[in-house]
Amino acid sequence: MSDKPNNTQALLNLRDEIDGIDKQIHTLLNQRATCAQKVAEAKLQDDPNAIFYRPEREAQVLRKIQERNQGPLADEDVARLFRQIMSACLSLEKSQKVAFLGPEGTFCQSAAIKHFGDWMQSMPMTTIDEVFREVEAGACEYGVVPVENSTEGVINYTLDSFLNSNLKISGEVELRIHHNLMTAKTNDPKNITRIYSHQQSLAQCRKWLDAKYPNAERVAVNSNAEAAKRVMSEWNSAAIAGEMAAEQYDLLILNDKIEDKPDNSTRFLVIGRSEVQTSGKDKTSLIISMKNQPGALFNILKPFKDLKVDLTRVETRPSSSSTWAYVFFIDFLGHLEDENIQKLMQQIKQTAADVKVLGSYPVAVI
C-alpha cells in the first residue's frame, strides 16, 4: 500500500479510470474513421464524381449529439467536439479546400473553421468576389462569405455577388463577434493616435472609441486582419480585430469585447457548386424579381402566409439588369423538396417576373 496521503491514491485510481476510458474512445474513434473511409468507397462506387462533404448528414449528426447529451459537457461543446471528429473523418475521404474572405485571422476564417473543422484547408482571398470566383473555377470546393451583421445589417456586396453567380448556398454559420483593441507588444498604448479596422467594426465600436479614443484617427481597411497586420510595424497605431488576429500577428490585446452591442453577431454563408439534400430542419434562399405592377410584392408574399411558411429575411437590392427594377432576397424555413415548399414555389413562379433559387441548406446547428 502506498504511504502517500489518501487523496493521492484516489487521484491515481481516477487517472487509471480515465486511461481506460481514453483507450475505449481511441479505439472507437479509429473504428468511426474506418467506417467513414468505407462510406467514401461506397460513394465512389455509386458515383465516380461523388461529393464527399454532406452538410445535411453533418447537421443530423450534430443535432442528434445535442439532443441526447446528458452533460456535464454543454450541448454546444459536445457538438463542437463531434464537429472536429467529422472534420477529421471527412479529411480521410477527401480534403476540402475552403476559400474565405482573408487575410488569415479574419472572423470569416473563424466561421469557416467553426463550420468545417480544423482539417479543412482554408484559402484566404482578398475580396468576396474572389471567393465566389475560386469556387466557380473549382479551385476550392466551398467558400465562406459574410452576409449580415446584427448591428450593421446586410452586406450588400455578398447579395449582389449571387445575382451573377450560379453557385448554391450549402450552409450558414452564426458567429458571435467580439472586437478587441490590440497593438504591437513593443508599442506604448499612450502613443496611439491611429486606429485601423474594417468600416463595419469601427461602426460597431463607435461609442467605445468616442469614449476612450475620441481624438484617434479611425482608418477603415479591407478587413480586421489587414488592420492587425498594419499595426505590427506602426508604433502609434492600434487595430480592432478578433482574438484570432492577435494570435496570428502576435499582438497585445489592450481591451477586449469593446463592441457597443453585447449580442453582436455575424451570419456567414457557405457557397458551393452542388445542391444539398434535406436534413429535416432547413432553410431556403431565393432571389425574386417582381413585375412592375401594383400589389406585386403582396402577391409574392401572400403564398407564404397562405401556406404558413416562416419567412426569416426579406432584403431589397437594385437589380443588376435593366429589366429588373428591384430584386428581393428572401430566406424562409423549409427545403425545396418539402411538399408545401413545392406548392409555394408554384405560386411564386406564377406571380414573379423571375425566380432564382440560391439553395436549400441546413439551419445552422452550432
Ligand SMILES: O=C(O)C(=O)C[C@]1(C(=O)O)C=C[C@@H](O)C=C1
Ligand atoms: O455519412 C457520410 O456521408 C460521411 O461521409 C461520414 C461523415 C461523418 O464523419 O459522419 C463525414 C463527412 C460527411 O460530410 C458527413 C458525415
